[in-house]
Each structure stands twice: as structure tokens, then as C-alpha cells.
Amino acid sequence: MRPVPPVAGLSRLLRGEVYSGNTVEDRKTDSRLDASRLESLLESARILGSSLDLHEQLNHLMRTLMGRLLVTRALIALRDGSGWRAAAVRGLTGVRQGDAVTPEQAEQAGLTLQIPIGEGPREAGFFAAPPPRRPGWPDDASEQEFLEALLSLASATIENALAHEEIIEANRELAQKIHELNTLVELARAFSASIDPEEIGRLLMLTLSGRWTVRHHALLAWPPGQAPLTLLRNVSAEQAAEWKKSAPQDGEPVRDGAFVLLPLRSGEATVGVVALGPPGAGEGYSQEDLEFCGALVAQASVALDNAWRFQDTLYRRQMERELELASAIQRDLFPKEMPHIAGLELTAANRQARLVGGDYYDVLGAPEAPLLCVADVAGKGLPAALLMATIQATLRALLEFPLTLTELANRANRLLCGSMPGNRYATLFLARYDAATGECEYVNAAQCQAILVREGGRQELLDATGLPIGMFSSLEYESRRLTLAPGDALVIYSDGVTDAQAPSEEEFGLERLCSTVSGLAGQTAELMCAGLLEAINRFVEETPQYDDITVMVARRVSETG
Amino acid sequence: MTRSFLIETRDEGNVRILALRGFLDAHTAPRFEAAVEEELRAGRSRLVVDCTGLDYISSAGLGVFMTFIDEARGAGGDIKLASIQPKVYQIFDVLGFPALFDIQPAVEDAVARFERGAGEG
Numbered sequence: 001m002r003p004v005p006p007v008a009g010l011s012r013l014l015r016g017e018v019y020s021g022n023t024v025e026d027r028k029t030d031s032r033l034d035a036s037r038l039e040s041l042l043e044s045a046r047i048l049g050s051s052l053d054l055h056e057q058l059n060h061l062m063r064t065l066m067g068r069l070l071v072t073r074a075l076i077a078l079r080d081g082s083g084w085r086a087a088a089v090r091g092l093t094g095v096r097q098g099d100a101v102t103p104e105q106a107e108q109a110g111l112t113l114q115i116p117i118g119e120g121p122r123e124a125g126f127f128a129a130p131p132p133r134r135p136g137w138p139d140d141a142s143e144q145e146f147l148e149a150l151l152s153l154a155s156a157t158i159e160n161a162l163a164h165e166e167i168i169e170a171n172r173e174l175a176q177k178i179h180e181l182n183t184l185v186e187l188a189r190a191f192s193a194s195i196d197p198e199e200i201g202r203l204l205m206l207t208l209s210g211r212w213t214v215r216h217h218a219l220l221a222w223p224p225g226q227a228p229l230t231l232l233r234n235v236s237a238e239q240a241a242e243w244k245k246s247a248p249q250d251g252e253p254v255r256d257g258a259f260v261l262l263p264l265r266s267g268e269a270t271v272g273v274v275a276l277g278p279p280g281a282g283e284g285y286s287q288e289d290l291e292f293c294g295a296l297v298a299q300a301s302v303a304l305d306n307a308w309r310f311q312d313t314l315y316r317r318q319m320e321r322e323l324e325l326a327s328a329i330q331r332d333l334f335p336k337e338m339p340h341i342a343g344l345e346l347t348a349a350n351r352q353a354r355l356v357g358g359d360y361y362d363v364l365g366a367p368e369a370p371l372l373c374v375a376d377v378a379g380k381g382l383p384a385a386l387l388m389a390t391i392q393a394t395l396r397a398l399l400e401f402p403l404t405l406t407e408l409a410n411r412a413n414r415l416l417c418g419s420m421p422g423n424r425y426a427t428l429f430l431a432r433y434d435a436a437t438g439e440c441e442y443v444n445a446a447q448c449q450a451i452l453v454r455e456g457g458r459q460e461l462l463d464a465t466g467l468p469i470g471m472f473s474s475l476e477y478e479s480r481r482l483t484l485a486p487g488d489a490l491v492i493y494s495d496g497v498t499d500a501q502a503p504s505e506e507e508f509g510l511e512r513l514c515s516t517v518s519g520l521a522g523q524t525a526e527l528m529c530a531g532l533l534e535a536i537n538r539f540v541e542e543t544p545q546y547d548d549i550t551v552m553v554a555r556r557v558s559e560t561g
Numbered sequence: 562m563t564r565s566f567l568i569e570t571r572d573e574g575n576v577r578i579l580a581l582r583g584f585l586d587a588h589t590a591p592r593f594e595a596a597v598e599e600e601l602r603a604g605r606s607r608l609v610v611d612c613t614g615l616d617y618i619s620s621a622g623l624g625v626f627m628t629f630i631d632e633a634r635g636a637g638g639d640i641k642l643a644s645i646q647p648k649v650y651q652i653f654d655v656l657g658f659p660a661l662f663d664i665q666p667a668v669e670d671a672v673a674r675f676e677r678g679a680g681e682g
Contacts, residue, residue, distance in 0.1 A: 176655045183587075183620045190587035190621075199591075203621060206590055210623030213657055215631055234631065280627070281657020 037146040040064060044150055054161035058088040061127070061154055065147065066090060069132035075111055077101050078125035078158065087125065103128070115147055118155025125158075127151060180292055183207060187296060191303035195310045197221070201231050204300040208276055208293065209233070212285070216277030220244050221264055223271045226308045235275065247273035251298075253290050260285055262297040266305045274300075326385035327352055333360055333388055341367050342435045343486075345525035348374075348552040349533055351496075351545075358384035358426070359494045359548035362392060365399045368435050371408075374447060374492045374552050377426040378468075390419055391426060391469075405432050409443045409469070409477035417473035425470035429462075429492050431554075438484040438556050443477045445469050448495050451514065455487030455558065457521040459514055489528060489555035491517055496547035500536050503543050508536055525555040567614075568596050576675050577605045578668060582614035585622035594625045597640070601629060606638025609671040612645040618652055626662065639663060643671040 047060050058076055066074050073091035077084035086099045094109055095101055103114055103126060111128035118124045127147075137143065187207060194200050201219045209217055218240050221229040232240055247270050248254045248263040255261075256275070264272030274297050278284060285293070330352065338346045341363075348361045358377030365371040373395065377387045394415050398408050409430060416426070429447035433440045444450065446468040449461040466477040484490065493513075500508040516535045520528040529551050536549065566589035567582040577600055585593055600608055610626075626640060633640045641663040645653060653659065665671040 172651070172655055175651050179620070179652055179655065186587045186619050186621070193588075202591070203587055206594065206624030206628065207587065207619070207621040208624070209627040210625070211620035211656065213623075213627055213661055215627060233628065279657070281660045 034142070037142070040068070041146070041149060041153070045153055048154055048157035051157075052161050052164040054087070054158065054165055057154065057157055057161055061150070062088050062090055064150065065127060065129070068134065068143070068147070069113070069129055069137070070134045071113075071129040071132055073111070074127070074129040075101065075106055076117070076125065076127050077106070078117075078162075079123065084125055115151055117151045117158065119152065122155050122159070124155045124162075180211075183211060184295065184299070187299060191299060194303070195307050197226075197229055197304050197307045197311070198231075200300060200303045200307055201229055204274070204296065205231055205233065207296060208274070211296075212276065212289065212293075213280035213282075214276050214278070215280055216259075218243065218275040219264075219272065220247075220275075221272030221304065223266060223304075223308045226311065229272070229304075234277070240275075243273050243275050251294075253294055260290065260293070262294055264297065264301045264304060266301065266308070272301075272304070322382050326380075326382045329382075329385040329389060330358075330360070333362070333385075333392055335362055339363055339367055339370060341370055341433070343438070343557045344370075344433065344435060345553075345555040345557060346372075347525040347529040348550070349529055351533070351549040353380075353496065353545045353548050358388060359496065359550040360388040360391065361492075361550050361552050362395070364395055365432075370433055370435070371395070371399065372431040372433060372490075372492065372552060372554060373428060374494060374550055375426050375428040376447065376494045376496075376548070376550075378424055383424070387420065387424055387426065391416065391428070394419075404479075405430060405441045405443055406477050406479045409445065409466070409479075410475070413445075413469040413475055413477070414473045416470040420470040425468040427468045427495075431490065431492070433484070433554065438486070438488075439481065440484055440490065441479050441481050443479045445477065448493055448498060449510070450493070451491040451517055452482060452484075453489045453491060453517055453521050455485065455522060457518050459518060461514075484554075484556040486556050487522065487558035489521070489525060489553055491528070491532070492552045492554075494548060494550040496545065496549035497532075497536065497551060499547055500540050500545060500549060501543055502539050503541055508539050512539070522558075525553040528555065529553045566592065568593060570596075570600075573609075573668075573672050574676065576607045576609055576672050578609050578611050578672075580611040580614065582616075584617045585615060585625075586617060586619040587621040590619070590621040590625055593622065594628065597625060597629050601632055601636065604636075606633045606636035607675050608633060608638065608640045609668055609675075610640060610642050611668050612642055612649060613668075615646065615649055618649055620656075623653070623656060623658065626658070630662070639675070641665060641671040641674065643668045 044060065044064060048057050051057055061076060062074060075086060075092060075095060076088040078087040084101050086095050086097050086101050089095055089097050092109065106114065106128040110130050112131055114126050114128045116123050116126050134143070187203065190203055191200055201221070205217055205219050208214060216234040218233070218235045219229065219231040220240055220243060222244070230240065243256070243261060246256060246261065248261055249270050251263060251265060253260055253262045258278045260276045262274045263270045264274060276293070334350060338348065346363060350359055350361060358379055360375045360377065362373050363370050364373065375388070375391055377384045394412050398411055403411065427447040428445040429442065429450055431440050431442040442462060443466065444462055444464045445466050446464045449463055452460040452462060462480070465480060467475055498508055498510050498513055516532055520531045523531065532551055565583040566585060569580045571578050579596060597608070630640050643665045644667055645664065653664065658664070663671070663674060665674065
């Protein structure tokens with residue numbers, strides 16, 4: 001605080017140089033007056049010096065000055081730039097506190113007594129009042145000097161109070177800046193800790209509504225390939241739909257009536273909008289407000305984008321895990337090793353497609369009359385794998401009963417119709433082989449035509465004998481019979497074989513399959529199977545396949561081999 | 562970074578007091594939001610937030626007050642604030658809250674304003 005400067009007039013007052021009368025009575029009166037002036041000055045010095053509150057200081061000055069001058073109207077105007085502004089007003093109707101005033105205007109209002117507050121460069125303003133009703137005024141020089149002294153004293157403390165007010169204002173601004181900085185830092189932390197888009201959105205809106213006292217607000221986001229996000233507070237869905245249309249396409253905020261719209265961006269695209277209603281306190285959004293708002297929304301945009309990406313990854317991982325699981329289930333369903341069947345070479349292979357298809361092969365039942373099956377379940381992934389398991393369990397359970405092959409197929413179909421959800425079905429090739437005679441009975445439920453390869457290379461295609469299982473429970477399947485002579489082989493396969501695609505998208509096809517198999521005739525089942533798979537491999541090269549490839553070869557041991 | 566934030570509730574007559582302690586920031590605001598929401602859902606709309614122990618409030622914390630003030634007043638109640646530390650009050654003040662909220666020096670004052678039927682701030 002500045003030291004209080006020497007007060008004009010005070011020294012003479014203290015020396016007792018100013019006396020107006022000559023008689024003893026006059027002197028008594030004068031000394032009483034002087035005493036009261038000194039007392040008042042000291043009191044004022046104490047009060048003014050101990051307070052930094054401008055309002056309090058001006059009130060004290062007003063009370064003192066009006067009391068001494070006996071006036072009911074008064075004005076204290078303080079310097080404001082090149083002019084003056086009313087800082088304290090008493091009993092005036094034309095002037096209110098805060099109004100700009102000039103000494104001339106004050107004079108016109110009848111405030112003809114005007115005393116400057118401080119002198120020269122220190123002049124803080126002026127005091128104005130109508131002519132005092134105080135007896136002896138205006139000849140009372142010592143009272144005038146007292147007033148000047150008082151106002152001179154006040155000028156320094158007023159200056160201090162003004163400086164203090166400025167500091168308070170600066171502090172408020174600083175507090176606001178610190179608060180904004182804290183908000184940014186805090187949000188950045190909170191955003192980075194969250195992977196939930198809704199949580200991020202809610203936090204953003206809480207912060208915006210708190211910072212600008214906003215009652216009506218909305219956040220809408222429509223990220224591609226993600227669930228849309230809608231957070232509305234005191235805003236109608238219709239209104240929100242309008243904003244979705246009028247969302248700023250570039251990064252800049254736009255005004256829409258009383259609302260401000262700020263875009264949520266993902267890369268170069270606008271994928272959402274934040275709408276803020278008018279602030280409950282203060283006077284709307286300043287440019288600075290909008291910039292800060294924009295910074296918060298931009299920060300949230302990045303966090304939301306990350307969260308969406310994360311969810312994408314999460315979904316993909318989930319899918320991958322599911323596929324792994326499906327693949328494991330499928331692998332477990334295949335027989336670990338082929339059973340040994342007298343006079344029969346038996347080999348099978350399965351190659352899983354990239355997305356896990358629904359192929360299944362098995363050899364069930366007693367070794368004297370084994371049941372060979374190759375099935376292809378519609379669909380992929382976990383549901384297909386579970387269906388395969390159901391088919392296997394059903395066939396195994398039915399094999400406990402002495403059923404003919406057609407009875408087995410019919411019952412399996414009925415049972416599976418009951419347990420297969422919706423549009424699920426499976427194609428199935430079932431063959432029961434009589435190890436003693438080489439006779440074979442088969443049911444082909446819409447599975448690919450199996451190939452019977454005679455020892456000499458002649459081929460027969462085994463057509464479908466019925467529809468896929470699991471579609472209609474009332475179906476009655478038919479069976480056919482054949483006999484494997486020594487050296488004859490039965491090649492059962494899934495449509496992944498004929499559908500196998502070369503880089504040119506050409507399919508392996510039945511014709512190529514038949515000629516390949518023909519070329520392999522006379523070899524063991526194992527060599528036939530391996531040779532066929534190799535031919536397919538050569539054909540598809542590195543092309544990823546979308547369907548499982550399954551081959552089963554059963555060859556009656558050649559009497560010569 | 563976890564800073565502590567606690568909410569203790571008690572009743573004074575038919576006024577619910579929520580006493581806050583610690584840091585009401587972006588991390589802890591959702592908890593306060595849930596607490597106020599629970600009061601309003603339970604039909605308690607005469608709320609006094611006792612800020613004696615509140616050491617810090619961020620915009621997200623202030624947002625909770627904005628979120629529920631209309632609802633509380635619409636239900637015939639109010640959210641009044643009381644006993645705010647000067648440092649924390651400065652934030653309320655700077656952002657214009659005194660114009661929108663009934664802020665009282667002490668909890669008893671805020672409760673008394675409900676009792677006088679001053680439902681609105």
C-alpha cells in the first residue's frame with residue numbers, strides 16, 4: 001500500500017494558525033471546532049487507512065462530509081479514463097452510481113460546491129454538493145481546509161482501494177483461468193481412463209453444463225459401424241434430430257438460435273454434435289468461451305474415437321475367440337484315430353476353412369458293421385460347431401438301438417428337427433459297411449455325390465437319396481446298396497472339395513475331382529486321400545478357402561495288395 | 562490418481578443433508594450425480610449440500626448441480642448450498658452460481674430457508 005502523502009492544510013491546522021475570531025468566546029468555539037476537526041481527521045485516517053473496501057471508504061466519506069456540511073444531497077465521482085464516473089450518490093434523482101458524470105453536469109444539478117479529491121496527478125475524482133447550510137460557510141476557511149485535508153487523505157486510500165479492486169478482479173480472472181486449466185487436465189485424465197463412449201459423453205456434458213451453467217444440452221453421435229450415442233438434458237428428441245442435420249461439417253462451432261453447436265469429429269468426418277443451451281449466468285458465450293468449449297469437445301472427440309476403436313477391436317477379438325472355441329470343438333469331435341476294421345483301409349482328413357465351417361466326419365459303431373459318416377452343417381462358427389456335436393451325440397445314442405440304416409436316418413432327422421434352432425440343417429452321408437461281405441448300405445441326405453471307384457478305375461457317383469436332415473421331421477429316407485469288391489474304394493467328401501477356389505476364382509469341380517480320383521485308383525486309401533488333397537492344394541495355391549474341406553476314403557483291401 | 566471423495570447423508574426434519582468431503586472432480590462427479598439422482602428418485606427434493614469438507618470442485622462437479630436443479634425445483638424442492646470454504650466459493654462465484662443457487666453461510670441457515678417455505682432460491 002502506498003504511504004499516505006502529507007495532507008494539505010493539515011499542518012497549519014495543527015499549528016493553530018487559522019483562527020477566525022478574536023474574542024475569548026470565539027477562541028473557545030474555535031478550539032472546540034479544531035478539536036472536532038482533528039478528531040474527525042484522525043478517525044477518518046484510521047478508518048480509511050484500515051479498509052481496502054472502496055465502498056466502505058466512500059460511505060465513510062459521505063457520512064462525514066454530509067454531516068459536517070449539513071447537506072442532504074452529494075456526489076463522489078471518481079476518475080474513469082479521461083472522464084468521471086459516479087461512485088457514491090446521495091439524495092440525487094438524476095444520477096445513479098456507475099453513471100458517467102462531469103463537474104459541469106454536477107453544477108447544473110445544483111451541486112455547486114466541488115472539491116477535488118487529491119491534487120494534480122493524484123487527483124482521484126471530486127466531491128460535489130449543493131451550497132452547505134453550515135453556518136458561517138463559505139467564509140469558514142479552516143472548515144474548507146479541513147475538507148481539503150480530509151479529501152486529500154482520502155485520495156491515497158481510494159487509490160489503494162481501487163488498486164485492491166483491480167487485484168481482486170485480476171485474481172478472479174486468474175482463478176477462472178486456473179479452473180479452466182484444471183478442468184482440461186482433469187478431463188484429459190478422466191477420458192484416458194475410460195473406454196466407455198457413454199461415460200466419456202456424460203462426463204463431457206457434466207463439465208460443460210457446470211462450467212457455463214447450462215440447463216439445456218445434448219450430445220448426439222453416430223459413429224459408423226458403432227452404436228449411436230444420445231444424451232439429452234431438457235431437450236426434445238425432435239430438436240435433437242434437427243441438430244443432427246445441421247451439425248457443423250467442419251471443425252468450427254456454429255450458433256443455432258440460443259444454442260451453440262459444436263461438432264464431434266472422427267478424422268475428417270463429423271460423427272456427432274454437442275448442443276449447448278444459453279448459460280444460466282452471465283451474458284452468453286464469448287469468443288473465448290467458444291474456444292475453450294471447442295477445446296473440451298475436441299478432447300472428448302479424440303477420447304470417443306479411441307473408445308469406439310477399442311470397442312471395434314474388442315468385438316473382433318470376441319469373434320476370434322469364438323472362432324477358436326468353435327475350431328477346438330470341431331477338432332475334438334473328429335475321431336482321434338480311425339478304428340481298425342478287418343479288410344478295410346480307412347482314412348479321413350479335414351482342413352478347416354479360415355472362418356471355421358461346419359464339416360464333420362466320424363466312424364461309429366461296432367467294427368464288424370461300422371457306420372461311416374460325413375456331414376456338413378449349415379452355417380459357421382460356434383453355432384455350427386455345437387450343431388455338429390449334437391449330430392454326433394444323436395447318432396451315437398441311436399446306435400445303441402438295433403435300427404436299420406433308414407430307421408436310423410429317419411430318427412436322427414426327427415430328433416435333430418426338434419433340437420435345431422430355426423433354419424439350421426445339415427447334409428449327411430451315412431454308410432454302413434459289412435466287414436464280412438464288403439456290402440455297403442448308404443443314405444445320402446443331400447451330401448455331395450460320393451464316388452465309388454472300382455479297382456480298374458471305373459467310377460460310379462452316389463446321388464442324394466433324400467433332403468438334408470433337420471429340415472422336415474416327417475421325412476422318410478431311402479437307402480441304396482452297393483458292394484465293395486477287393487480294391488474298390490469309396491470316396492466321400494464335402495462340398496468344400498468341389499467348391500475349392502483357385503486364385504482365378506475357378507472351382508475345383510466334380511469333373512476335376514473325378515479325374516483326379518481316377519488317376520489315384522489302385523492306390524491305398526491313405527495315398528488316395530493324400531493325393532487328392534495335394535491336387536486340391538496345387539489347384540487353390542494360396543487362395544484362402546471359405547469352406548471346410550473333408551475327404552474320407554474307405555478301400556476294401558485288395559486281394560493282390 | 563485417486564483423491565478421496567465422500568458423501569454422508571442425514572435428515573434434518575424433512576430436509577435431506579448431503580455432506581461432501583474431499584475432491585469433487587471429473588472422477589468423483591459421477592458418484593455425486595448418482596447420489597443426488599437417488600434422492601430425487603426417492604421423492605426427496607429438499608436438499609442441502611453441506612460443503613464444509615469440500616476441498617475442491619471442478620466443472621464436472623458443478624455440472625451435477627446444474628443437472629438436477631430444475632428437477633428439484635420442479636418437484637417443489639431445491640438444492641441449496643451451505644458452508645462453502647472461501648477457496649471453493651471463489652469457483653462458484655467466478656462461474657456465476659450465486660445468481661442461480663441459494664447459497665447460505667451455514668447448514669442451519671439453508672435448512673431454515675426451507676422451513677420458512679422459501680422453496681426457490
